[in-house]
Amino acid sequence: MKFELTENVIEPSKLREQMLSLSAGAYCSYEGWVRDHNKGKTVSELHYSCYPELAPSVAGAILAEAKEKFKIKDAAIVHRSGTLQIGEIAVWIGVTADHRDATFSASRYIIDNVKFRLPVWKKETYKDSKSSWIENHICG
Amino acid sequence: MKFELTENVIEPSKLREQMLSLSAGAYCSYEGWVRDHNKGKTVSELHYSCYPELAPSVAGAILAEAKEKFKIKDAAIVHRSGTLQIGEIAVWIGVTADHRDATFSASRYIIDNVKFRLPVWKKETYKDSKSSWIENHICG
Amino acid sequence: MNVKVLYFAQLADLAHKTEETLELEDPSAEALYNKLKSDYSFPHTFTQLQVAINHQLSAHKTPLEDGDQIAFLPPMTGG
Amino acid sequence: MNVKVLYFAQLADLAHKTEETLELEDPSAEALYNKLKSDYSFPHTFTQLQVAINHQLSAHKTPLEDGDQIAFLPPMTGG
Numbered sequence: 124m125k126f127e128l129t130e131n132v133i134e135p136s137k138l139r140e141q142m143l144s145l146s147a148g149a150y151c152s153y154e155g156w157v158r159d160h161n162k163g164k165t166v167s168e169l170h171y172s173c174y175p176e177l178a179p180s181v182a183g184a185i186l187a188e189a190k191e192k193f194k195i196k197d198a199a200i201v202h203r204s205g206t207l208q209i210g211e212i213a214v215w216i217g218v219t220a221d222h223r224d225a226t227f228s229a230s231r232y233i234i235d236n237v238k239f240r241l242p243v244w245k246k247e248t249y250k251d252s253k254s255s256w257i258e259n260h261i262c263g
Numbered sequence: 264m265k266f267e268l269t270e271n272v273i274e275p276s277k278l279r280e281q282m283l284s285l286s287a288g289a290y291c292s293y294e295g296w297v298r299d300h301n302k303g304k305t306v307s308e309l310h311y312s313c314y315p316e317l318a319p320s321v322a323g324a325i326l327a328e329a330k331e332k333f334k335i336k337d338a339a340i341v342h343r344s345g346t347l348q349i350g351e352i353a354v355w356i357g358v359t360a361d362h363r364d365a366t367f368s369a370s371r372y373i374i375d376n377v378k379f380r381l382p383v384w385k386k387e388t389y390k391d392s393k394s395s396w397i398e399n400h401i402c403g
Numbered sequence: 404m405n406v407k408v409l410y411f412a413q414l415a416d417l418a419h420k421t422e423e424t425l426e427l428e429d430p431s432a433e434a435l436y437n438k439l440k441s442d443y444s445f446p447h448t449f450t451q452l453q454v455a456i457n458h459q460l461s462a463h464k465t466p467l468e469d470g471d472q473i474a475f476l477p478p479m480t481g482g
Numbered sequence: 483m484n485v486k487v488l489y490f491a492q493l494a495d496l497a498h499k500t501e502e503t504l505e506l507e508d509p510s511a512e513a514l515y516n517k518l519k520s521d522y523s524f525p526h527t528f529t530q531l532q533v534a535i536n537h538q539l540s541a542h543k544t545p546l547e548d549g550d551q552i553a554f555l556p557p558m559t560g561g
Binding site for chain 2: 135136139143144145146147148149150151152153154155156157158159160209210221223226227230231234
């Protein structure tokens with residue numbers, strides 16, 4: 124089980140490779156992408172402020188809960204920090220298990236909890252150069 | 264929306280690239296992997312028999328249903344045929360949407376229906392060289 | 404009339420062929436299947452199978468016509 | 483006693499800093515936050531925020547001690 128907070132572009136094919144297992148039958152991955160629009164506004168870039176000293180313990184708790192609740196083999200969370208361009212990956216989740224049911228349930232559990240519990244805050248910059256911290260979650 | 268039945272090794276990074284979209288905020292993918300065991304037996308390889316003239320219309324119907332039921336942007340199914348080694352990808356599903364909820368629901372809907380409706384049949388060969396067509400679905 | 408029968412998976416293994424053309428008098432898919440089941444020791448009953456005629460899923464009662472291609476499909480196990 | 487306050491996101495923007503060390507007499511995190519809210523026009527009420535002391539999520543009522551690092555965390559919006 125792995126968590127990483129990174130300023131670098133997330134590379135899903137490398138992360139997927141780390142999940143490979145000959146005894147797993149199912150793999151589910153989720154990616155949150157930076158969209159070019161939100162609530163009718165044209166987004167030009169995104170900035171994530173984060174609390175790097177707190178994030179690992181929160182992510183570790185989320186992963187441990189997923190492992191306890193669902194019959195999974197492995198799970199991982201990678202979240203970007205800093206400034207992101209449109210189309211970049213904001214968050215990547217990967218889960219392996221014997222069967223598909225657990226991979227879907229655990230992936231969903233993890234991303235839902237990451238959004239509400241990981242100490243990361245999103246600021247959108249719009250085409251008109253204004254920017255704002257996102258107040259409430261638009262689930263994406 | 265895309266469906267492919269292929270004798271070649273499935274390459275998820277290439278398939279993912281075809282799903283990229285600047286207006287999508289969420290991407291979920293699912294892979295079924297050939298496991299080294301099933302029901303307590305050691306599996307050495309897998310063979311998929313398929314009905315290539317029927318599969319595209321069934322897959323097309325599943326994708327169209329997913330698009331109608333869930334608010335997704337795009338969805339794709341790729342299934343292997345022929346002989347597969349342990350660790351290879353048997354099936355790949357990819358879904359994009361504005362929000363995560365639709366990607367998870369649609370991916371789940373598609374893989375569930377692929378397993379029960381796509382005209383593909385799995386034969387497992389075991390370490391003792393015996394082989395058998397899988398009778399009932401062990402969801403994986 | 405002549406009908407081409409397509410065999411997949413277990414049915415192809417048991418019939419030792421992937422297709423054959425048969426001359427029929429009865430247009431019933433069920434009658435055809437029951438003859439094949441007896442000839443090749445197919446394990447499924449007719450209602451356990453899906454029927455495809457000319458590469459389209461079809462109702463079990465659809466009458467066969469000359470030149471049709473028919474396949475009897477065991478429960479699918481893809482994925 | 484001295485306490486280091488860490489600011490993130492909107493709070494860092496409003497405070498124009500990411501951290502500062504303050505001298506306190508009252509060990510209440512709520513009293514500290516209400517002073518900062520007034521100084522920097524933070525929009526949240528104390529109960530809308532989570533509290534982290536020394537990089538661990540902590541109960542709102544936990545008394546502060548000399549040398550603590552405290553952060554007031556707005557609702558998270560990652561992912």
